[in-house]
Amino acid sequence: MADPTGRTILHINFGDIIDQPLALTGATKYRFRFLDVAALAHKSTVHVLEFEDLPAEPYAVISYVWRGLPAHPDVKSPLPNIHVEGIEGADPISVDVLRLISLAAESFGCRFVWLDALCILQAHEDDKAWQIQRMYDLYRNCRTCIVAPGGLQRLVAPTEETSWMARAWTLQEAIAPPMVHCIFEWSLGNCIMQSNFPLKIEEIERGVAAVAPLNFTLLTAMKGTGFEMLDWSGKSIQKPSPDFQIRMFGDRSRSHPQMRELVDAIDMKGKTGMHTAIWRCSFMRMAKYPVDTVFSIMGIMGVTLDTTKFGHDDRLEATIALMQAILARGEHAEWLAIATRVVPNPRLSTLPAFPQTDASRKPVLESREGMKDVADVMDTGWRLADTPKGTMSDDGYFRFSALSASVRLVQNQEEGSTAFESEFGSDSAGKWEVLSQSSENASHKAVYIGRWEQYNNGAFGVMRNPRDHALMLIEEHAPGRFHNVGYAFVPEGVLTTLHSIFKLPRGLVLSSVFPTAKVDLVANNAGPNSISNIYILRGAKVLTTGFLDGATAEWNLGELMLSLMLKRGITQRVFA
Known part of the structure; x- marks a missing residue:
């Protein structure tokens, strides 16, 4: 039976650590490993334990970059650095930084802390593969993740830029855990950075380090200098400087998209979008x-x-x-x-x-x-709602059913508003015109793929977008073969114009946010009322449309078609 308290595979005092790669020679592959928080925080010891399953007691995980900011050349720590076997080229790990992180983990009630460099057998690819497959569960089941943005050679000040936001693995580490906190160099005591939300900063070691919730730290970083500082009683205190701002996630102007989308991902955790x-x-x-x-x-x-x-x-x-x-x-x-x-x-x-x-x-x-x-x-700051569903083959062919219109490029591509509501512009692919009738010779189609929808967050203003219907423009480069050439966002007026051009069958009730574009439809073997238009997209040279048995028909397009199909008892398969 597995020992729920773990099996010791490394126990070394700080003073016995030498400038050589550290190996976990007593470890067994395909096991979870953790560092003992109390040993790091209070006993000057690195104590690594091994478990067959994730421990029942609370643990923290560490998010950092392997190559972070260098140690201060004029600051010499009395504690050693750790070099790990199998990750040569990565920064050495400051034992003092691990000690401070362990103090933070202890403040959240954690018994253990997980650090990839010491808890994965870095010299064994099969153990790494096993760990990666279980990484999400490890982060999801922790009590908190502690982010050290500048790496583990030293803690960074809030005003220092780091590469943490640009590294792939830190994304999962920021979203999967139930709580995420940043740790950073800090000497101003417990305080609050107040804008339209409070960022609570809590000291871990007086005059040395503090922690703060990641989501509010990101939002405050996006505010630049637009906040005031308060002590915990609400009394105003002076900023370190008038231009003081958080830069740990990059310069505000350059890193805004990265910060904004991470905020959106955190806000939408577990939700569609x-x-x-x-x-x-x-x-x-x-x-x-x-x-x-x-x-x-x-x-x-x-x-x-x-x-x-x-x-x-x-x-x-x-x-x-x-x-x-x-x-x-x-x-x-x-x-x-x-x-x-x-x-x-x-x-x-x-x-x-x-x-x-x-x-x-x-x-x-x-x-x-x-x-x-x-x-x-x-x-x-936005997403597409109601994007289609579908299937994809092993070689990337993308099969989906969507409402579409034959289109062609407008000859006059001069800038300015479109001349007619049957025309629309694309920031990436120029001006287009919806054809007034079915054209078998048309090389392009505009395919409806969803509705523009803002991510709602109290830190950002409400945006209005009159062009909130998204089209994907696809080009036919061989019979039945298309590839994506760009996107366009169009107002409902473009679609309303189509409603006046094409006649609908009598008796249809139009009740749709996308009621007015043309789509080619094909009856399939399910019967005369079964309607489908299948696209398969991959890359620049791709198999794309496959018409099922039946004759091509023209209909006005929109989610109204879904209503039509449901009324007629047709099962709609939407391929993404």
């Missing part, structure tokens, strides 16, 4: 191995992939597997239109092109004007 924010966050973060950008979000999305089936560079293949699993549960394709100003991925065109890194190792995205900082091209 969270996945859109997660997908966006993942495209603004990087990992040593590209496949980790998928492994780091799969658990949040309720998926456990077999990590041994993918190589370090298999981001595309792992992404397809993740999408397949999401769609197989009957969920919506919430990744559609996550970055409408970024060029479509040439191999999986319903996603943006995967990010690259610039010379400073920061993520950049490809627009039609070239490589851009994520702050310049990433969409934030």
